[in-house]
Amino acid sequence: MKKPVLEINNLQTHFFTDRGEIPAVDDVSFFIREGEVLGIVGESGCGKSVTSLSIMGLVPSPPGKIVGGNILFREQHSTKEETENLVNVSSKRMRQIRGNKIAMIFQEPMTSLDPLFSIGFQITEALNNHQNLSKKEARKKAIEMLNLVGIPRAEQIVDEYPHQLSGGMRQRVMIAIAMSCDPEVLVADEPTTALDVTIQAQILELMKKLNREKGTAILLITHDLGVVSEMCDRVCVMYAGKVVEEGDVRTILKFPKHPYTRGLLRSLPKMHEKQERLYSIPGNVPKPGSITDGCRFAARCSEVFDRCYKEDPELLTLSEGHTCRCFLYEKEGDVQHV
Template sequence: MRKEPILRINDLRVSFQTGKKFLPAVDGVSFELKDGEILGIVGESGSGKSVTSLAMMGLIPSPPGKIEQGDIIFNSRNITHLSEKDWRKIRGNQISMIFQEPMTSLNPLFSIGNQLMEGIRLHTNLSKAEAKVRSIELLKLVGIPRAEGILKEHPHQLSGGMRQRVMIAMAMACNPRVLIADEPTTALDVTIQAQILALMKDLNQKTNTSIILITHDLGVVAEICQRVIVMYAGQIVEQGEVRTILKNPQHPYTKGLLKSVPVLSEKKDRLYSIPGTVPAPGAVKQGCKFAARCAEAFEKCHHESPEIYSSEQDGHEVRCFLHTLKGGIDKHVGATT
């Protein structure tokens, strides 16, 4: 019997108002997160990754944003249009998020201990003394030495890597079922990046917390994720097992992202980059959203929008007309809407 996913997104569409128009930042996104899984979401800036994560946390600012269609199903419950009071019971308690820049997420006026304990006491019945003990446990869990001393310090007194560990500790305070990490290693140097990724993988294994890792770095995805979703201009263009997609990418955009990764064993005068930029929301009126930047685009691509084509063998999905040619390339057959 197939186990129900912990989180399921069905045909999600999130738009933001500009003048009198609503422009789609996320356009028909659907995916599942399995219990205990680490799922990667990759794509350039402006592809809709962060807006998707904010929708999953009930943090779309309204106005100007709104969820126009679709469902967010968490633990078999539809949480798409909960009241703010109900969202507070879920946010930070059952679904937590680590934001990109810890210095702007932590309050500079309060100590680390004060901020950690506030979150714990908000979602649990622990006393102040018990919350302090729990805070020390959490800081030790994320590999911070002299945890008791750190409780008294302020964010500016810590390094970037230490602040990020504090953010992870805060996110893990109530043993969430789902942890969303939005570019958690962007502002860190390579050595600290590796430590943070190892920490997240360790937490996943110890606590069985499902993790959604949002990044633009395919190297990070290869390091710790089991499955990956590739987003472009608000849509999913490819998704499947990490090994399958990294070894045999099917969408021209995924191929371009992989080609952009520098290879240490090769000498090149210039690194490859995908020509052009991600179109603004609502800018592409017809056809495939990647067609203007795609070297493999043909006439149909500029006039019709491709559906998701799914592999019968491994569930590998790709949004590209190339898979309707020659009887279906690489066993991708039939469109699934």
């Protein structure tokens, strides 16, 4: 089994505001192996994007700050393996890693691309920062990357500006920028949210191709379980800043254990069933920091009991590679505390 290239242990990212200290990410742990696609799913406000920004060292400070935990990145050199804790590295070192070893595709390409600079300039900027290429070589590599992500007329597009491209083309450019330095880990924060269904399928197929051909580990953040089933090897389900269930994608989709995971799956439309109204989980995701006692899902849970309002459940191991944060499974004989 391949080693984890990125490992997050007990990550805590808080925001310090006029209302006090807000725990946006609270004790989150997961890992991603070389060449693996890991999905992180959950409703808006559950901490997915803050987790990705924490990994990239892009949490706005102030008001945000990583107050606990480790982000371990294992870089494979030709002769040795080196592990760094990204929480403790200097800003200069983080700039060397960001966009080079760990790259990110942001949610909205129109706001992520600079409207004042050409497509080619924005790709070659990443190459110039991390690779010693001449101006001619960098332009040639930019055109190669545009061809790689399926953009037609790459020789002309390289001199055009973001406003001249469609949403799908802009997202492809974002992927070209992210992949230009051959990163070991690609963080994709809802990369298909703003795109129509046909373009979504093309972008996902492109990411799968890059994962297969280049062996890039992908951390895919989404709220779409259909995308998870199509793309991911394993999946983490997050709720209110915590991981509530984790396992391989088949186990989670076929045999979900946590009531929240079951609710997410139940809310999906069924092709073979005629439904007048889709199911939705009652209530809303609580504001970060608003629940200090008990399980954070208790107020919305259909299987809640008294203990859930008083104690916060620990993450339990149900079977190899399958964990769940719920009191319902403490009585199972093979359960272990994580």
